[in-house]
């Protein structure tokens with residue numbers, strides 16, 4: 001059984017068909033890329049998969065279970081985590097609290113339990129704190145535990161967002177343009193970090209990325225969409241020389 005399966009998924013926004021008949025099956029421990037020009041529908045795919053949108057048509061299953069009707073935090077609880085194209089951290093909380101809050105979703109506690117520290121929360125608090133500190137240590141973020149994300153360099157904020165996603169112990173990690181906004185030395189560090197996460201956590205990673213260097217050096221296979229339509233699938237090498245892909249990217253300067 002695939003870890004994640006999308007079958008003929010389409011999404012309309014009013015008169016716009018943002019995604020048409022999108023299908024893919026991801027297995028455990030794959031590292032797969034989703035690419036395409038701006039506005040192609042890539043983020044829409046992740047919003048559908050992670051429960052932010054409900055597909056207009058088609059079927060999505062995670063671990064064999066249909067996800068239609070589940071809310072994002074319920075999908076998280078099943079073992080899926082994501083990062084966002086524009087970093088979404090709780091900027092007025094500390095880095096440590098950002099990680100702790102993510103834990104709550106995995107353990108089935110709500111924001112209310114976390115903020116008001118109910119009895120239920122109190123019992124699990126020590127374990128959550130210990131695990132949150134562990135993931136910060138692992139991701140070389142321990143020194144920033146008490147800082148607010150908004151005061152940290154962008155590259156560090158990206159790492160905090162990754163740490164937060166990993167702290168929910170996902171089987172599938174979705175990364176939406178993790179290299180966006182990073183300078184070239186940060187991009188090299190990110191490539192090493194994603195490879196390390198993949199090896200260390202032994203999970204499946206599905207990433208959207210605009211920087212070809214990142215997908216080409218990390219992904220085992222790629223899928224390309226343009227105007228919501230799948231135009232190619234293959235290894236990075238196959239995709240790089242695919243005439244349909246080159247045409248879609250012409251003028252985009254990304255290849």
Ligand SMILES: Nc1ncnc2c1ncn2[C@@H]1O[C@H](COP(=O)(O)OP(=O)(O)O)[C@@H](O)[C@H]1O
Pocket residue numbers: 013016018036037038039040041042043044045
């Ligand atoms: N919530 C929404 N409401 C209306 N249109 C949307 C919404 N989300 C995305 N779109 C549109 O769908 C298309 C694909 O967007 P998106 O998935 O963000 O593309 P990409 O991530 O590939 O750049 C765009 O035309 C975008 O404007």
Ligand SMILES: [Mg+2]
Pocket residue numbers: 042043044085
């Ligand atoms: Mg996008």
